[in-house]
Amino acid sequence: SQTIHQWPATLVQPVGSPLSLECTVEGTSNPNLYWYRQAAGRGLQLLFYSVGIGQISSEVPQNLSASRPQDRQFILSSKKLLLSDSGFYLCAWGNTDTQYFGPGTRLTVL
Amino acid sequence: GQQLNQSPQSMFIQEGEDVSMNCTSSSIFNTWLWYKQDPGEGPVLLIALYKAGELTSNGRLTAQFGITRKDSFLNISASIPSDVGIYFCAGPDVGGGSNYKLTFGKGTLLTVNP
Numbered sequence: 068s069q070t071i072h073q074w075p076a077t078l079v080q081p082v083g084s085p086l087s088l089e090c091t092v093e094g095t096s097n098p099n100l101y102w103y104r105q106a107a108g109r110g111l112q113l114l115f116y117s118v119g120i121g122q123i124s125s126e127v128p129q130n131l132s133a134s135r136p137q138d139r140q141f142i143l144s145s146k147k148l149l150l151s152d153s154g155f156y157l158c159a160w161g162n163t164d165t166q167y168f169g170p171g172t173r174l175t176v177l
Numbered sequence: 178g179q180q181l182n183q184s185p186q187s188m189f190i191q192e193g194e195d196v197s198m199n200c201t202s203s204s205i206f207n208t209w210l211w212y213k214q215d216p217g218e219g220p221v222l223l224i225a226l227y228k229a230g231e232l233t234s235n236g237r238l239t240a241q242f243g244i245t246r247k248d249s250f251l252n253i254s255a256s257i258p259s260d261v262g263i264y265f266c267a268g269p270d271v272g273g274g275s276n277y278k279l280t281f282g283k284g285t286l287l288t289v290n291p
Binding site: 099109110111113116120139157159161164165166167168169170171173 | 219220278
């Protein structure tokens, strides 16, 4: 069966510091991978998606970036965090019909 | 792009009551998905619907793919406190090379009073 991992689970960072969130998937090959952000426990905002190694599509212009160095690894990064980057970050894997989410990372920028 | 209108935005019910929520769109969807998100966790897929008119159950949950392909309904029978959470409808984007993405509704926040 497939499993998806995210770490860290929670993170508190000062404004202007760098960020690296990691997502890995097990039990499937060549999955589509996604990063979402959820603010205030409501809507899901798609940030990036990837259909293969090194292939990244950005949905929202911002100070975040994503990379896919391996087939089942997806990384979300920032060089300098803003207060507005606080939120709940969700990684997901899927195909054309369905997506399956990881447990999420709660990021607080102070 | 496509949009999904999910209602109600929130519900506050007593334990044991039945719950009904729905999702509508101005465009046709070929698949309807229903997710539940427990507080502080990632959304979990509850039910997937692939055919217009399809009615699918998962325990106390029942979902239907509307015959027009523009709506879907989720019903929860005999609610219990662990039903608390946010319920999202979703469907895959169609056309325009964006078939790797899902469109999500804004969610229905369900609170169950014991």
